[in-house]
Amino acid sequence: MASSAPKKKAPALPKSGRRKDDAKRQAILDAARDLFMQCGLDAVSMDDIARSAAVSKATLYSHFPDKDGLFQVTIIEVCTRYTTEDDIADYTRMKPADALQAFGLNLYQLILSEEAVALFRIMVAESGRHPKISRLFYEAGPRRVKDYMAGLLKHYHRQKLLRVPNPQAAIEQFGTLIKGEHHMRVVLGLEKRYNTAQAKAHVRSCVDGFLKIYATKS
Amino acid sequence: MASSAPKKKAPALPKSGRRKDDAKRQAILDAARDLFMQCGLDAVSMDDIARSAAVSKATLYSHFPDKDGLFQVTIIEVCTRYTTEDDIADYTRMKPADALQAFGLNLYQLILSEEAVALFRIMVAESGRHPKISRLFYEAGPRRVKDYMAGLLKHYHRQKLLRVPNPQAAIEQFGTLIKGEHHMRVVLGLEKRYNTAQAKAHVRSCVDGFLKIYATKS
DNA sequence: GTCTATAAATGGATAGAC
DNA sequence: GTCTATCCATTTATAGAC
Numbered sequence A, B: 001m002a003s004s005a006p007k008k009k010a011p012a013l014p015k016s017g018r019r020k021d022d023a024k025r026q027a028i029l030d031a032a033r034d035l036f037m038q039c040g041l042d043a044v045s046m047d048d049i050a051r052s053a054a055v056s057k058a059t060l061y062s063h064f065p066d067k068d069g070l071f072q073v074t075i076i077e078v079c080t081r082y083t084t085e086d087d088i089a090d091y092t093r094m095k096p097a098d099a100l101q102a103f104g105l106n107l108y109q110l111i112l113s114e115e116a117v118a119l120f121r122i123m124v125a126e127s128g129r130h131p132k133i134s135r136l137f138y139e140a141g142p143r144r145v146k147d148y149m150a151g152l153l154k155h156y157h158r159q160k161l162l163r164v165p166n167p168q169a170a171i172e173q174f175g176t177l178i179k180g181e182h183h184m185r186v187v188l189g190l191e192k193r194y195n196t197a198q199a200k201a202h203v204r205s206c207v208d209g210f211l212k213i214y215a216t217k218s
Numbered sequence C: 001g002t003c004t005a006t007a008a009a010t011g012g013a014t015a016g017a018c
Numbered sequence D: 001g002t003c004t005a006t007c008c009a010t011t012t013a014t015a016g017a018c
Helices: A022-039 A048-053 A055-063 A067-084 A096-112 A114-126 A131-158 A167-187 A198-215 B022-039 B046-052 B056-065 B066-082 B096-111 B114-126 B131-157 B167-189 B195-216
Strands: none
Touching: A022 A048, A022 A055, A022 A067, A022 A114, A048 A055, A067 A114, A067 A131, A096 A131, A096 A167, A096 A198, A096 B114, A114 A131, A114 A167, A114 B167, A131 A167, A131 B167, A167 A198, A167 B131, A167 B195, A198 B167, A198 B195, B022 B046, B022 B056, B022 B066, B022 B114, B046 B056, B046 B167, B066 B114, B096 B131, B096 B167, B096 B195, B114 B131, B114 B167, B131 B167, B167 B195
């Protein structure tokens, strides 16, 4: 065996050896992401990933410590991608009804996208074994959206356009109205996503209800 | 953990030949249910179940065709148990606010019970492999509650106590308000259930909001 | 020589049969 | 209860690129 314990991973400088490293690493990540997102953690073997990425298993293990490590990196990458979708429009200039309609529709599309549903399934299935990941998912996803929108509701409250004493609770209500039981049925594989017209009507009814709760006038 | 006292059946009447092994069958079902609910499908081996039920693997396979078959029977048993919890109080004599408060609290407790959360996790994780089971879960759980409550809302609508043109949609809204984001956080393992006081306050705010949407006013 | 990729091997677990 | 074929995560011997 190895005489001593040489520190692995010293990629500081391009060094003398081979160079092509990142391409394979990325191929592994891409394959792992696709497979994990489609089938879950247990249903995918390291052989599957190696085959799909067209690399050998030793290559795979040279880039990632083990299956769990690869899973973590993969899922974290997917989660944090949502963070970059940060270009939420500036709703402050719109009327509350219009802003909520636009935001609600975006939220609906996001939450029920193929990817988000697959990710949610995995988070639920692995929440026991990977609590850190499910927390990261929540922070990067629901939490961020919630914080942003709570700020917007605060704005409306100050402008007396709505009466929202507790913006955090209010935006959770709005979000859950948008999700509805429909989200559960999709996650359980019982239904498909609404088409655009149905989605708009659904969001409209959520906005109507929300405004009835939080209108400045009673 | 695995509880269920070992029922030592005294063979009062040793029938001719083999007695029925319903006791063993039930022991297998109990053990499988406990293990599956606690750990999920993949994390439990048939050896685990046989050991926990104190039967041999041959006995196990004589009662059930294979692991998937046992899983199905087990989960179906759990799902249909909800159906027997049918003794929903008669809310028709109560004021809508009181009925919704009482129903909402029951719903909250049910949805966030240890068992329901575990079952939901399994349904989500296995919805791909066992679509029939997730459908059964939905029919026996959310669907039944929804149908019953939609009837109640219709009653209130006819009595002009509420204005609910679409009871099915309305009760879904109420249900999702009760669940809230809190349910997701519990399912993801990020939080524990509210205590009773918090739950009551939460339900109260849902009822208030719901009544603002569906009050017979103006 | 050093680093990297690959095929083949190892060891452990498991579903299901006898 | 034991046995076996299978699958899978991980390691090691080996060949190749720089």
